[in-house]
Amino acid sequence: AQSVTQLDxxxxxxxxxxxxxxxxxxxxxSVYLFWYVQYPNQGLQLLLKYLSGSTLVKGINGFExxxxxxxxxxxxxxxxxxxxxxxxxFCAVSDGGTASKLTFGTGTRLQVTL
Amino acid sequence: xxxxxxxxxxxxxKRGQNVTFRCDPISEHNRLYxxxxxxxxxxxxxxxxxxxxxxxxxxxxxxxxSAERPKGSFSTLEIQxxxxxxxxxxxxxxxxxxxxxxxxxxxxxxxxxVT
Numbered sequence: 001a002q003s004v005t006q007l008d009x010x011x012x013x014x015x016x017x018x019x020x021x022x023x024x025x026x027x028x029x030s031v032y033l034f035w036y037v038q039y040p041n042q043g044l045q046l047l048l049k050y051l052s053g054s055t056l057v058k059g060i061n062g063f064e065x066x067x068x069x070x071x072x073x074x075x076x077x078x079x080x081x082x083x084x085x086x087x088x089x090f091c092a093v094s095d096g097g098t099a100s101k102l103t104f105g106t107g108t109r110l111q112v113t114l
Numbered sequence: 115x116x117x118x119x120x121x122x123x124x125x126x127x128k129r130g131q132n133v134t135f136r137c138d139p140i141s142e143h144n145r146l147y148x149x150x151x152x153x154x155x156x157x158x159x160x161x162x163x164x165x166x167x168x169x170x171x172x173x174x175x176x177x178x179x180s181a182e183r184p185k186g187s188f189s190t191l192e193i194q195x196x197x198x199x200x201x202x203x204x205x206x207x208x209x210x211x212x213x214x215x216x217x218x219x220x221x222x223x224x225x226x227x228v229t
């Protein structure tokens with residue numbers, strides 16, 4: 001069984017400041033890791049994914065994440081946030097099996113203010 | 115590519131009524147997933163199809179829930195005898211193939227409110 005923990009339910013940050021959203025996972029097998037963003041009243045949009053290879057993954061909108069196997073983490077970072085980054089961010093894990101279904105964390109609300 | 119389309123966007127129904135939601139996936143995608151998202155939570159897997167075959171169902175999918183994908187294209191999710199606990203956002207996603215190399219594309223969801 002897999003699980004995802006997002007410890008921070010809300011992260012307030014000022015515009016142009018850096019931000020890190022934390023994600024830890026638990027799995028007994030090799031995993032694929034994902035970050036999705038959800039704007040109000042919309043579905044989820046893929047930000048980035050880690051499948052294999054380089055542990056530093058770059059995604060859309062200037063976000064990046066680093067896979068750390070020893071710490072079972074996949075934290076999301078952005079060096080300078082914008083007001084438009086205000087949204088809910090979900091970390092997800094897949095065991096890569098035939099179903100390719102995702103197990104999501106509870107989400108982190110990123111609130112960017114001036 | 116017009117994305118994953120879900121209808122209706124919102125549904126308000128009285129307890130005990132039946133409701134049906136529709137999902138139109140991206141046209142070349144052979145896999146279709148249904149998830150449920152309650153307030154303050156991440157999406158939870160309900161079921162998925164490869165073409166017209168329903169290959170897995172979560173234990174969250176009680177016998178009041180049924181999903182179909184009759185021709186391997188659009189899918190419907192029906193909830194019979196709705197309960198207040200069924201109030202949630204129902205998300206549909208599609209992907210191409212069975213590998214995690216093919217990310218899930220989500221629709222905007224159907225928000226169900228059971229009064």
